Amino acid sequence: MRSLPDDLAARLAAGATTLANCWLLTRADGSRFGFTDHDRDLVVDGVTCRAASGLDRSAAAASGDFAAGDEDLAGVVAGESLSEEDLAAGRWDGARVEVYLTDWTDPASALLLRAGTIGEVVRSDGAFRAELRGPAHALGHPVGRLFGRGCDAELGDARCAVALDHPDYRATADVVGGDGIARLLLQGLGAFDDDWFAGGLLVPASGALADRPLRIDLDRRAGDLREIVLWRRAPLALAPGLLVTLTAGCDKRFATCRTKFANTVNFRGFPHMPGNDFAFAYARSDGGNTGGVLF
Known part of the structure; x- marks a missing residue:
């Protein structure tokens, strides 16, 4: 009371x-x-x-x-x-x-x-x-872990342990074009493969959005430049000349953890868990009953 x-x-x-x-x-x-x-x-x-x-x-x-x-x-x-x-x-x-x-x-x-x-x-x-x-x-938010094939750690956190300050996973670039809200053209990322930063973060170094991470949806080459499409529109425009930092993206799959980050020892998912097809299937002489492709 x-x-x-x-x-x-x-x-x-x-x-x-x-x-x-x-x-x-x-x-x-x-x-x-x-x-x-x-x-x-x-x-x-x-x-x-x-x-x-x-x-x-x-x-x-x-x-x-x-x-x-x-x-x-x-x-x-x-x-x-x-x-x-x-x-x-x-x-x-x-x-x-x-x-x-x-x-x-x-x-x-x-x-x-x-x-x-x-x-x-x-x-x-x-x-x-x-x-x-x-x-x-x-109290309405889910608490605890869920069993799933995908990793439930955040890339670079204590459970994942990937060092995001490594030059393979972090890079800086200059904004040189795009609409500044949903689509950006960057200069300085020519050494990275397409989609290397898809699912990762873009963080402006200065301005009104300084240090605010923006999620990357698409990452592809555009001639000598790099086209970045944001998952959500930026609340304020990112003007040409702005320096941004990008971190590599992770799609939470075991294969990505193995080939892109060499970090399978810290993978926090259950890649060998059988799927719904396996759980509800019955024995058949003409099928492997594997539950689908695992990797």
């Missing part, structure tokens, strides 16, 4: 109240920001909550399942702390949100109503709306 501070409880019991909502947002990079729907700045938990943000919250609804979006946070995109560029670049993705109810005549007596993380963000006409996901939302 939530307990109210005595001074705040007394103000709530009074005939007239002086209440305001405050939001403390902590991004993944550790930056902390405060916003309020009051008409002047308030200080809550040592953070100055800015009034000129236009933020507002929807009514909150609780349910017994793990559905997201039971409360929304909406506002205008303006100012240095909440900019269109930051939203597009994903700097607010997964940010922790603390919602406080406070008395604007005495902001120190603030009550934490709920906490969660920012989920899906929709931007339109200079404004945004973000769903606020509660702590129970994390």
